[in-house]
Amino acid sequence: MTGTPAPFTAGDYEARMRRAADAAADAGLDGVLVAPGPDLVWLTGYRPVETERLTVLVLRPGQDPVLVVPTLEAPDAAAAAPTLALRDWTDGKDPYEATGALLAGSGRFGVSDNTWALHLLGLQKRLPDTRYVALTEALPMLRGVKDAAELDRLAAAGAAADATYEEIRKVPFAGRRETDVAADVAALLRQFGHSQVDFTIVASGPNGANPHHEAGDRVIERGDMVVLDFGGLKHGYGSDTSRTVHVGEPDDEERAVHDIVREAQEAGFRAVRPGAACQDVDRAARAVITEAGYGEYFIHRTGHGIGVTTHEPPYMIEGEELPLVPGMCFSVEPGIYLPGRFGVRIEDIVTVTEDGGRRLNTTSRELVIVD
Template identity: 40%
Template sequence: MNNADEMKNLASRKVRITELMKEKGVKATVLSPSMDMLYTTGFNTFPGERLLVAVFDDSGEVIFIVPRMYEQEVRERAVFDRILSWDDSQDPSDILDALCSEKGYAGSTVAIEDIMWFNTFDKIFSSFKQAQFVKASGIVGELRKYKTADEAEKMRKSSELAEKALGKVIPLIKVGMKENEVRDLLEAEMKQQGLTSPSFETIIGSGSNSALPHYTAGDRVLKTGDSIVIDFGGMYRGYCSDMTRTVMLGKASSEYTEVYEAVKEAQQRAVEAVKPGMKASEIDAAARSCITDKGFGEYFIHRTGHGIGMEVHEEPYISDISKAVLEPGMVFSIEPGIYLPGKFGVRIEDLVMVTETGVEVLNKFSKELIEI
């Protein structure tokens, strides 16, 4: 996609944000450096102690308040209507106070970034006097839940390249290697395939470590009979992939095979349940009931999945308490697992996209039991 296409997308998002704000009675939406800022304006940077925010007004105007050192970057990269810059000899609260007075934000409903540095929130709280604060995810998150054709294509490509990397690395896994050596091989191969970086900290859990769902690679030495959980993903043109396969180093025992097949069946049942109109909780139930029926319910200790896009965890969340209803364009993971403490764990994860008629599975990598 060229720059003109991206600017068109940003302009469209700006219009939609304004519409949502009016629908929800929100006078202003304030975003600090984050994926939300990047998604809505085209600009992002590291959050810091200096005040840098984008204020979306319900009139449709977007005002950046930025340190002068960032002004040129914002002008070159962002969608905006006005920039109010300040330098270190000024108190940015004065600029924020003046904007709030100009726009009449006192006592209004204001959406702010869900996760924000306290010093930024403190300035906003002080300037937006008597405002009722709500989460910006109720506005920006509503847009990010639904992937455009271009976003979906980036995620397909990200998944494809990650799978190619995994296919190269699995044959290299040997007894005597360390978990972090497997991680390093996989991350190097992802880069070789064209992914710019891991989309999260790569999980390589072997032996009893595989029973820890979010264990990260350590220096444990791989042994014959180890279950190895490989949960990883990469970034492609700003979008994440995320997949998990579990392999056996050596010959699988009957207990391991029983657990593996239970997870595989649960994952497949959940995938097959995906279609527009289904509740996220029903997808969770499809996987969970399968595992429970096979006697392993107490060992499935997390939700079934999560949305994904520019960040590895987004709306919608696929859990038994989720209120989300599936709609076309939503992309999320389906990743049931069984974790036997002190013994081993098994997890299988694919990304799926809700289509008009059902589901598209973004991952194509085999889910059959692999013995190395």
């Protein structure tokens, strides 16, 4: 995809809301309540400020969607989602009364994961006969299978992350702080079209043994292995890629560990196919690392879904038997982390195709030497 994609239409959002309501009925729910956050953006295109004032989308099977919104925010909501029915409430009034009238006083409802406890407890107090379940539990694949337009956006975000990696490997590493390189990464992501930078992990030497190390003031030295993991949003969809580079020539063990992780990442990718279980991807990657004697040093799941957020279902982890279907997108990112010494991680975003998988990150997975 080149240029800026066409925006999603009102018809796109209406179809998503119908799909969510139908999925709720299939799951035995009486409806879905969606607070501000990624689910609301995906369903309606509306991105309100998250405050103590209640905003919630109510989706019920066989009924028109309704957005409960503070009166002072109603104009913005109407502009962002002009076909959506609004029920507004004013300061000093009980927002849970307005919402309760839409829930008929009882039933079992799915609730978006990032709903504030303040609001959920308010609804429970107002409507003691209602019950609630997290959407990740009740409808884990609500956003999990992407359509062609979403896949185009994810591919564009992946290409921008790849371009960032190709440029960052050209900059000096030795003698600079991790935060300096992280700032370069963030600037490159924005240069290549990201509107939002979510994370820029630069983990050098022993810091690389911490998978979620925040870039700090450590000065990168010659002889360091450096884990690079970065991503954000472009056209509203996420990127997330990891590569591990070495400052100067690596020793034999560093090369060997990197090769093991590269082979594990390849094995995980090759396990991607329709009908395979999510856990099969994890098992394939983990088996390579375990057989090489480093199993105890692979300390996280092999992958996570990605879309309008960088972490969402499905998850590639033992025990997750959800079958892969075309359109799912997720990371494949095995790693080895040797405490006090170094770490290695290699990550691509992969989408399930009709006959296997396709990488959305295509930069070299070989160990790259940087200055």
